[in-house]
Structures are given as structure tokens and as C-alpha cells.
Amino acid sequence: RIETGEIESQLLQVAGVREAVVLVRSDANGQKALCAYYTPDAETELAVNDLRSALAQELPGYMIPSYFVELEHLPLTPNGKVDRKALPAPEGEAGSGTEYVAPRNKLEAKLAAIWQDVLGHAKQIGVYDNFFDIGGHSLRxxxxxxxxxxxxxxxxxxxxxxxxxxxASMAEVMARMERQEHEVIPQAEERECYPLSSAQKRLFIQHTLDGADQLYNMPELVQxxxxxxxxxxxxxxxxLIIRHESLRTGFEIVKGEAVQRIYSQVDFAVEHHQADSEDAAQIxxxxRSFVRPFELGKPPLLRTGVIELGPDLHILLFDMHHIVSDGVSMAIVMHEFSSFYAGEELPPLRIQYKDYAVWQQSKAHLExxxxxxxxxxxTLEGELPTADLPTDYERSAxxxxxxxxxxxxxxxxLSARLRELAAQRESTLFMVLLAAYTVLLSKxxxxxxxxxxxxxxxxxxxDLEPIIGMFVNTLALRNRPSGxxxxxxxxDEVKETALGAFENQDYPFEExxxxxxVKREPGRFPLFDAVFDMQNIEERDAELEGIRLKNYELDQLEEAKFDLTLFIYENxxxxxxxxFYATKLFKETMIRTLTENYLRILTQIAENPQLELSRIECHKPSEGAKRVVDTIEFAF
Incomplete structure (x- = not known):
């Protein structure tokens, strides 16, 4: 969490600031932002840029308020405390830590509009604002x-x-680049069945091998x-089902080939349930009965339900199979269902998922x-390494x-110091945390x-942005954390590895x-057993025609697809x-020690980034995980 008290403390250190209060509040565009309220000394004139500059010397960029509001006096309650509810809403546009300079030509103006779209900013973006200082990350x-x-x-x-x-810098380098034709995904000719995309093939094979399980269900719960x-x-x-063909798609084998068939109509009904809001076990x-296996040949591979807890309290249930959906798709579902619920109409889609699957086989794409x-x-030439993490239990075939x-x-x-470290090397938090994770695995x-x-x-x-479907690919990141x-x-090495992988992310992992x-071993995933997954998320805390929405959390709906996965959430x-770990391989005591050591590594690299990897220290596993160290010597 952002500690507003720390920002207030630093603001009060600025010469001429008499009082200060910092709040997180919504601006005129509904975006949450930091707002600083301050009162100056009677004989002092304070410029907002001077306040930003002073704070920037002590705080990371994400803790610099977007708004600064000067007041003659802070409003007080009858008890003499600051009346935070009486503080005025911020006006105008939010500011960044850089003095605003407007676009100076058509190229910069178009780039500014694209940046606003990508970053979700309603405020103006200046030509000297840094993409990664105002919300950018690797995905964006x-x-x-x-x-x-x-x-x-x-x-x-x-x-x-x-x-x-x-x-400014991006426009300058783009002006020197040669123009290339943008590849437009064409509409496929109508046919009875269509090929599977490379990502769908992997899931179809997995589903066939494992039977009708819930491994690739994607439940989403909203209160x-x-x-x-x-x-x-x-x-x-x-x-929504009419709009997206992927929600009317079934999968089958035709003449020995896996294909997808699009149906003009499918049976669909919302499941209705009632429960006592106080009865957690019943809910x-x-x-758990709602999240159940799908039959891939019987669309829709989408299921919805509603649990009524009271006249004005419900839990909305979504579940989709991964073969027709991914994380971005779930966001599309939520956005478009909300639009249709509100009576809005959406522009027609130019292409559908099947067009993408056919395009994947085109000559231009294959080249x-x-x-x-x-x-x-x-990148992966030579003998391929295996992590060979020590386990508590023998690996089953x-x-x-x-x-x-x-x-x-x-x-x-600690988060602030890690962000500063990323900024120093012109990298991202993803790269810093990934590097620390690979050091942990190496140890x-x-x-x-x-x-x-x-x-x-x-x-x-x-062309793929508005489409519901399975597009996710998996990258095999090879790094060498030698001591x-x-x-x-x-x-720096991890940064280059990540950039190279992201630039070549369209090559299917299955191919x-x-x-x-790769020689496939029973009970193991090919190429790697450990995964790093960082997600930049925003809490769903919105209004839908007077309905307040927020995520409903329920533990243990997930299953372990890999031996070990480190999830990082930036919110x-x-x-x-x-x-997330496989319980047939690891005890909780082992993972608890692993967690402690990861946080210990983060602390050490934040305090001393010049530390040699061989000198980074980890705790020995606890006695409960003693059996683990019997199999391998720890590189402490």
C-alpha cells in the first residue's frame, strides 16, 4: 500500500509548508490519484513544481501526488482534527513529476494520443514524460x-x-525509420470447420490426455x-454470445484432425442459487459445484450463475474454458457485459477468433x-538445463x-527501493523481480x-485487441545467474533476455x-518446471447503474499446472x-522457507545492488523441510 503518512511527512519538510494532508481520491475522470493539500507560511509563495521536485528527491515517482491543492486553512472537525471529508475535490488535470511540454508537431501529437490510450490516462501527457514513470510496464x-x-x-x-x-525521443527515432506495411488479419472464407490455433492445440491435447477435468477452467467471482x-x-x-463466435465454438476430431466448429445458436441459461450471506460454507x-468440467464439443464453453444473498446483495459467477478465453478475454467479457446491461450498443467486430486461427497458417505469418x-x-542451443529443485516427495511418473x-x-x-533500482538500470520491476527469482532458484x-x-x-x-479467445503464449527465459x-x-542480462523474448513472443511454445x-519426461513440463507470472492489476471497484462491484475471493480454486509458480501482483x-506449488512434491514448510528467502534476496539487492550473487545469503530450510537438503547441496 502507498503510505500517505510518509508523503505527508516529507511534504512537511519542505520549507514554507505549514500543514499537509495527502489522500487517495477519485478525480473528475473517475481515476484514483494522490492528492496533496497544504497550507503555506504567511510569507511564503510555493510553486507546485518546486513541491514536486522536493518530494522527488526523497520519494519514488509513484508516490508523488498527481494533484496539489493550496488552502489557506485545513478544515477541522469539532474535535480539532482535520476534516478529510470537507477537503475539496481536485480540479484540472493531474500533473507528473516533469514540467508539462505540449506536443510540438503532428507526430508527437499522435504519439501522445496513443500513449493516453495505452496508459488509460485522461490527463495530458507531455513530450518529456517518461513512459515507465507514468504507468508503463513491459506488457503496455x-x-x-x-x-x-x-x-x-x-x-x-x-x-x-x-x-x-x-x-520527444521516440518521435525522433521513429522519424528515421523505414515504413513497413501493417499486416491486417483478413476474414477467413466460410467453411464447415476451422483449424485450431497453436495455443488451442496445446489445450486440446492436454484436455484429451487428462480427461474432462477442471485444470483449464477460468472462474471469476464478483460481489x-x-x-x-x-x-x-x-x-x-x-x-455477448451472439457477438463473439468463440463463445459459440465447439471442438472435435474430423478425419483425424482437431477442428473447431462454430454454431449459429447454443443453449444458454444463467444458473440461479440462493444462500445465507452469513453462511460461508454454503456459499x-x-x-465449487458451479466450477465443474466442460465438454469441449458442447458449446458454449462459458457458464454464468448468480447467488442471491439478499435483495441487494449477489455474487456473480463466471467460468470459461481456457481454450476459448484468457486473462484479457475475461476483462473484455466484464466490460462488454456491463455495456450491454446498461443498454449500450457496441460497434461490430471486423474479425473473429477463427480468422486469427486461419491467418496463423498463412504464408506471410509463417515467414x-x-x-x-x-x-x-x-537462445536455447546446446544442452538444455533443468532446475532440479530439491523436493520433499519423490516425483511420480x-x-x-x-x-x-x-x-x-x-x-x-522495499517496493519503493526496488522500483528505484529498476529505474536506475532503465528496466522494469518485472525484470528486477524475475532476476531475484532466478537467483533464488539457483541457490x-x-x-x-x-x-x-x-x-x-x-x-x-x-486487430486482436477486442477479441475473446485464447492467445496466451509461454516464453522460455534462459538466464545464467553465476556467482x-x-x-x-x-x-542487465535479464533485461536483454526479457526484451529479446518479448520481441519474439509470437513464436508458439508448442512448436x-x-x-x-525436447525429450518429454513423465510427470514433468517440457523445458521448465518453474514459472514467473507478474500481473499488473487494478481492483474492480466500480459502479454499474448503482451496483457496486468488487472481487469475491475464494481460496483453492486454482490447481498447480507447474511444480512452482511465483505470482506477483502490482496493484x-x-x-x-x-x-503456487505442487503438494505432491513440496511441503508447506519448504515453501514457507522459500518465501522467506525470496523476500530476503529482495531486501539484499535493494540495499546493495552491487552485491555479488555468490554473497547473497539465504536461510537454511527449517527442520520440517530437512529432508530436502539431503538430496542436493545448497549454494548459500
Whole structure:
């Protein structure tokens, strides 16, 4: 969490500031922002830019208020405390830590509009604002590059987004680039069945091998406070199903080939349940019975339900199969269902998911993928490493997906130092936390050549942005955390590895495994067993015609697809995370020690980034996990 008290304390250190209060509040555009209220000394004139500059010397960029409001006196309650509810709403546009300079030509103006779209900003963006200081990260950088390509026919490499992270610098480098034709995904000819995309093939095979399980279900739970019209909701969902062919798609085998078939109509109904709002066990039982296997040949592979807890209290249930959905798709579902519920109409979609699946087999696309293949074969040439993490239990030849998770929070002060470290090396928090994770894995495995998997949205073509479907690809990130490197030099390597992988993220993981002729071992995932997944999220805390929406949390709906996955969540400046692990391999005591050591590594690199990796310390596993160390020597 952002500690507003720390900001207030620093603001009061600025010469001429008599009183200060900092709040997180919504601006005129509904965006949450930091707002600083202050009163100056009687004989002092304070410029907002001077206040920002003073705070920037002591605080990370994300803790600099967007608004500064000067007041003659702070309003007080009858008890003499600051009356925070009486503080006026901020007016005008939010400011960044950089003095605003407007776009000076058409290219900069168009770039500013694209940045606003990608970052979700309603405020003006100046040509000297840094993309990564105002909300940018690796995923948004990829989206930005795609939109630049579509608008200007300029292929802006991802590493150039990092090197030229202001509009002024980006426009300058783009002006020297050659124009290339933007690849438009065409509409496929109508046919009875369509091929599967590469991502769908992997899931179809997995589903066939494992049977009708819930491994690739994607449940989403939303609590709603306010009057909710279930009939309107059902009508809105029917419109959504008509709009997206992927929600009317079934999967089957035809002449020995897996295909997808699109149905003009499908049976759909909202499941209705009632429960006592105080009976957590009853609610949990309903949810667990709702999340059940799908039959891939019987669309829709979407299920919705409503639990009525009271006249104005409901839990909305969504579940989709991953073969027709991904994380971005779930956001599209929520946005478009809300629009239809409100009676709005949406513009028609130019293409559907099937068009993407057919386009994947086109000559032009295969030529581009061929160029990416060369990158991956070079990156993964030679003998491929295995993490070989020590386990509490013997690995079975039959893979089990039974899992659990252990959550943790990163303290605000530590989060701030890690962000500063990322900024110093012109990298991202993703890269810093990934580097720390691979150091942890190296300590436990004793290896200094590691491959870690990470999922990417893989919607590099902007035509795919509004489509519900499965686009996610998995990248195999190979890094070498040898002990004689300093963390800073190693972070630079991790940055280059990540940028190269993101720039070549369209090459399907399934084809890479086949091309490398990876020997598949029973009970193991090919290429890697450990995964790093960082998600930049915003809490759902919105209004839908008087209905307040927020996430409803329920533990243990997830299953362990990999031996070990580190999830990191960045939410409005705060950092949290968790280790998801296979319970057939690890005890909780092992994972608890692993968590402590990861946080310990983060603390050490934040305090001394020049520390050699061999000198980074970890605690020995607790006595409960003693059996683990019997199998391998720890590289402490």
C-alpha cells in the first residue's frame, strides 16, 4: 500500500509548508490519484513544481501526488482534527513529476494520443514524460509498439521503447525509420470447420490426455451490492454470445484432425442459487459445484450463475474454458457485459477468433514466425538445463495437479527501493523481480544455467485487441545467474533476455518444443518446471447503474499446472505475491522457507545492488523441510 503518512511527512519538510494532508481520491475522470493539500507560511509563495521536485528527491515517482491543492486553512472537525471529508475535490488535470511540454508537431501529437490510450490516462501527457514513470510496464510497452506499427507503419522494437521512453525521443527515432506495411488479419472464407490455433492445440491435447477435468477452467467471482436485474443480465450475456463466435465454438476430431466448429445458436441459461450471506460454507459449496468440467464439443464453453444473498446483495459467477478465453478475454467479457446491461450498443467486430486461427497458417505469418524461430533456436542451443529443485516427495511418473499457495506482501519501503533500482538500470520491476527469482532458484538447485517460463498476452497485432479467445503464449527465459556476477550486471542480462523474448513472443511454445526435439519426461513440463507470472492489476471497484462491484475471493480454486509458480501482483503501487506449488512434491514448510528467502534476496539487492550473487545469503530450510537438503547441496 502507498503510505500517505510518509508523503505527508516529507511534504512537511519542505520549507514554507505549514500543514499537509495527502489522500487517495477519485478525480473528475473517475481515476484514483494522490492528492496533496497544504497550507503555506504567511510569507511564503510555493510553486507546485518546486513541491514536486522536493518530494522527488526523497520519494519514488509513484508516490508523488498527481494533484496539489493550496488552502489557506485545513478544515477541522469539532474535535480539532482535520476534516478529510470537507477537503475539496481536485480540479484540472493531474500533473507528473516533469514540467508539462505540449506536443510540438503532428507526430508527437499522435504519439501522445496513443500513449493516453495505452496508459488509460485522461490527463495530458507531455513530450518529456517518461513512459515507465507514468504507468508503463513491459506488457503496455508491447501494446504501445503494436499501436505505433498500425498507426505509422513503423516497426518500433521493444528495446527502443525502453531506450526512447519519452514522446520527444521516440518521435525522433521513429522519424528515421523505414515504413513497413501493417499486416491486417483478413476474414477467413466460410467453411464447415476451422483449424485450431497453436495455443488451442496445446489445450486440446492436454484436455484429451487428462480427461474432462477442471485444470483449464477460468472462474471469476464478483460481489455486487445494489439492485441487480437477473433478466437483464441474462439478456446481456446472450448478446455477448451472439457477438463473439468463440463463445459459440465447439471442438472435435474430423478425419483425424482437431477442428473447431462454430454454431449459429447454443443453449444458454444463467444458473440461479440462493444462500445465507452469513453462511460461508454454503456459499463455498455452491461455488465449487458451479466450477465443474466442460465438454469441449458442447458449446458454449462459458457458464454464468448468480447467488442471491439478499435483495441487494449477489455474487456473480463466471467460468470459461481456457481454450476459448484468457486473462484479457475475461476483462473484455466484464466490460462488454456491463455495456450491454446498461443498454449500450457496441460497434461490430471486423474479425473473429477463427480468422486469427486461419491467418496463423498463412504464408506471410509463417515467414515472420520463421524469423522469430531463429532467435529461439539460438537462445536455447546446446544442452538444455533443468532446475532440479530439491523436493520433499519423490516425483511420480503420473503428473498430479494438486496444489496449494502461500501468499506474501512486499513492504512499501522495499517496493519503493526496488522500483528505484529498476529505474536506475532503465528496466522494469518485472525484470528486477524475475532476476531475484532466478537467483533464488539457483541457490536451491545449485545450477547457474536456468530456464523459467513466463506467460505473455501475445496480442501483438492490434486487430486482436477486442477479441475473446485464447492467445496466451509461454516464453522460455534462459538466464545464467553465476556467482561472480554482481546483481546489477546480472539484471542487465535479464533485461536483454526479457526484451529479446518479448520481441519474439509470437513464436508458439508448442512448436519450439517440437523444433528442439525436447525429450518429454513423465510427470514433468517440457523445458521448465518453474514459472514467473507478474500481473499488473487494478481492483474492480466500480459502479454499474448503482451496483457496486468488487472481487469475491475464494481460496483453492486454482490447481498447480507447474511444480512452482511465483505470482506477483502490482496493484496501485503496492506489491504482493504468492508461491503456487505442487503438494505432491513440496511441503508447506519448504515453501514457507522459500518465501522467506525470496523476500530476503529482495531486501539484499535493494540495499546493495552491487552485491555479488555468490554473497547473497539465504536461510537454511527449517527442520520440517530437512529432508530436502539431503538430496542436493545448497549454494548459500
Amino acid at each position: 510497452a508491447t501494446t504501445l509498439a503494436g499501436k505505433v506499427f498500425k498507426e505509422f507503419n513503423v516497426n518500433l522494437p521493444l528495446r527502443d521503447v525502453f531506450r526512447h521512453s519519452t514522446i 455486487m451490492e445494489g439492485h441487480f436485474d437477473v433478466e437483464r443480465f441474462e439478456a446481456a450475456m446472450r448478446k 463455498e459449496q455452491i461455488i 515472420r514466425i520463421g524469423r522469430q524461430e531463429a532467435y529461439w533456436l539460438q 503420473v503428473r498430479s495437479y494438486q496444489g496449494a499457495h502461500l501468499d506474501f506482501d512486499v513492504e512499501a519501503a 536451491y538447485s545449485g545450477h547457474d544455467d536456468l530456464i523459467v517460463g513466463t506467460p505473455v498476452a501475445a496480442r501483438t497485432n492490434t 561472480n556476477k554482481t546483481f546489477l550486471s546480472y539484471l 519450439l518444443v517440437e523444433r528442439l526435439n 496501485n503501487g503496492s506489491l504482493s505475491g504468492g508461491f
